[in-house]
Amino acid sequence: MAMIALKAPGIQVTVVDLNAARIAAWNSGDLPIYEPGLDEVVRQVRGRNLHFSTAVAEGIRDADIIFVSVNTPTKTYGVGAGRAADLRYIESVARSIAEHANGPKIIVEKSTIPVKTAETIKDILAANSRGHTFQVLSNPEFLAEGTAIADLTAPDRVLIGGERTPGGEAAIQTLVDVYANWVPRERIITTNLWSSEMAKLVANAFLAQRISSINSISALCEATGADVDEVAHAIGRDSRIGPKFLKASVGFGGSCFQKDILNLAYLCEHFGLPEVAAYWESVVRMNDWQKHRFSRRIVSSLYNTVAEKRIAVLGFAFKKDTNDTRESPAIAVCRDLLAEQARVVVYDPKVPAHEIHEEVVGKGKQEPRLTVASSAYEAAAGAHAIAVVTEWDEFKTLDFARIQAEMKHPAFLFDGRNILDLPRLRTLGFRAHGIGK
Ligand code: UDX
Numbered sequence: 001m002a003m004i005a006l007k008a009p010g011i012q013v014t015v016v017d018l019n020a021a022r023i024a025a026w027n028s029g030d031l032p033i034y035e036p037g038l039d040e041v042v043r044q045v046r047g048r049n050l051h052f053s054t055a056v057a058e059g060i061r062d063a064d065i066i067f068v069s070v071n072t073p074t075k076t077y078g079v080g081a082g083r084a085a086d087l088r089y090i091e092s093v094a095r096s097i098a099e100h101a102n103g104p105k106i107i108v109e110k111s112t113i114p115v116k117t118a119e120t121i122k123d124i125l126a127a128n129s130r131g132h133t134f135q136v137l138s139n140p141e142f143l144a145e146g147t148a149i150a151d152l153t154a155p156d157r158v159l160i161g162g163e164r165t166p167g168g169e170a171a172i173q174t175l176v177d178v179y180a181n182w183v184p185r186e187r188i189i190t191t192n193l194w195s196s197e198m199a200k201l202v203a204n205a206f207l208a209q210r211i212s213s214i215n216s217i218s219a220l221c222e223a224t225g226a227d228v229d230e231v232a233h234a235i236g237r238d239s240r241i242g243p244k245f246l247k248a249s250v251g252f253g254g255s256c257f258q259k260d261i262l263n264l265a266y267l268c269e270h271f272g273l274p275e276v277a278a279y280w281e282s283v284v285r286m287n288d289w290q291k292h293r294f295s296r297r298i299v300s301s302l303y304n305t306v307a308e309k310r311i312a313v314l315g316f317a318f319k320k321d322t323n324d325t326r327e328s329p330a331i332a333v334c335r336d337l338l339a340e341q342a343r344v345v346v347y348d349p350k351v352p353a354h355e356i357h358e359e360v361v362g363k364g365k366q367e368p369r370l371t372v373a374s375s376a377y378e379a380a381a382g383a384h385a386i387a388v389v390t391e392w393d394e395f396k397t398l399d400f401a402r403i404q405a406e407m408k409h410p411a412f413l414f415d416g417r418n419i420l421d422l423p424r425l426r427t428l429g430f431r432a433h434g435i436g437k
Contacts, residue, residue, distance in 0.1 A: 007181045065108060097134075106171045112140060157189050158183050158189070162196075250294045251294070385414065396419055
């Protein structure tokens with residue numbers, strides 16, 4: 001919404017949320033999420049044509065276009081628990097829109113949602129319309145965290161799905177015109193509603209599949225002496241494969257990949273396609289295996305026991321340049337090491353200590369073996385091993401000679417992101433291991 005406000009000064013954008021603390025944070029100098037470049041954009045447009053408010057009913061009444069951007073977490077209860085999306089927030093927003101609308105509206109699904117959610121929204125709106133007309137569009141977001149501003153400024157594509165009826169086509173055109181303020185027309189793709197919803201799930205499934213594929217090969221590389229980065233480089237030069245998203249790692253995290261694949265698999269099963277479901281689920285299974293394989297490698301290298309050993313975990317966010325920890329591989333690694341009775345010391349440049357505790361052991365629970373350090377040096381001092389779990393740039397320029405001197409010996413290092421120069425670390429005396437090498 002900040003980007004629309006920036007690029008389309010003629011459009012008034014109001015972000016409404018029931019959560020007053022969150023809205024207050026968006027109105028303050030300290031935004032509630034860390035995203036490089038976002039502060040600058042918000043500072044430029046806030047108060048001009050970008051507004052944050054808790055007045056939900058008023059926001060609905062005043063709007064011509066309503067973007068629905070609520071959470072769609074994986075269900076934790078009942079039918080489809082652990083796999084299906086929980087659509088309660090979508091439903092409640094649809095009901096609020098129907099209640100407060102005072103004229104025709106275009107409703108845009110921005111949340112990642114399973115295919116055919118638009119139908120739910122349409123159904124609720126139609127049953128409560130009081131004579132108003134509503135058009136439902138799907139406009140999934142493809143930005144990645146950490147690079148959101150660049151992704152939004154120059155997107156590979158914008159996808160807009162709508163009904164292929166005169167009313168639907170007109171609504172699609174209205175939204176196309178919003179993006180056309182800065183996105184070249186040929187990058188704006190229009191489709192039917194279901195194709196758009198499906199394309200979002202499938203895009204994430206394909207991206208995640210590439211990571212699981214290269215991660216599966218990383219295990220084979222470790223067994224055979226091939227180097228997975230060299231293999232990735234060699235196959236990526238084939239223009240049919242391409243070089244991106246082939247970085248072997250401790251595993252993918254983030255709020256989208258796992259959730260979307262599980263949704264996709266759930267849909268497949270619902271529609272009687274268990275083989276297709278199993279195919280995509282294997283991407284998530286491989287990712288889980290990779291995370292645990294990383295922890296197992298640490299334990300086996302440290303003479304099969306890490307009990308009471310100090311392990312420094314560098315990085316906790318699911319990737320660099322974000323403070324987002326959702327589904328971060330660091331969670332699994334920390335839990336595995338704690339289960340082996342290691343003393344785990346985490347350092348992350350952006351994630352607060354209380355969040356690290358909450359993610360690993362749960363809210364309000366105690367785990368004295370888990371501590372948080374305020375620098376990589378503090379985390380590594382006295383440690384038996386270092387595990388790099390997030391690819392933060394600052395880890396590349398650490399003074400590893402100093403770190404090595406302050407560790408227990410032999411000093412082990414496990415680079416879960418393949419960002420460090422392992423041969424150099426070995427000359428400094430580290431027993432250094434990477435993923436797939
Ligand atoms: C992803 C999609 O890229 C984006 O289009 C969609 O809108 C939301 O989901 P995001 O989760 O923010 O974005 O980050 P992304 O850069 O895709 O990384 C996801 C995870 O995969 C991270 O944990 C990252 O470290 C990991 N990854 C990525 C790898 O392990 N190897 C790679 O080659 C690329």
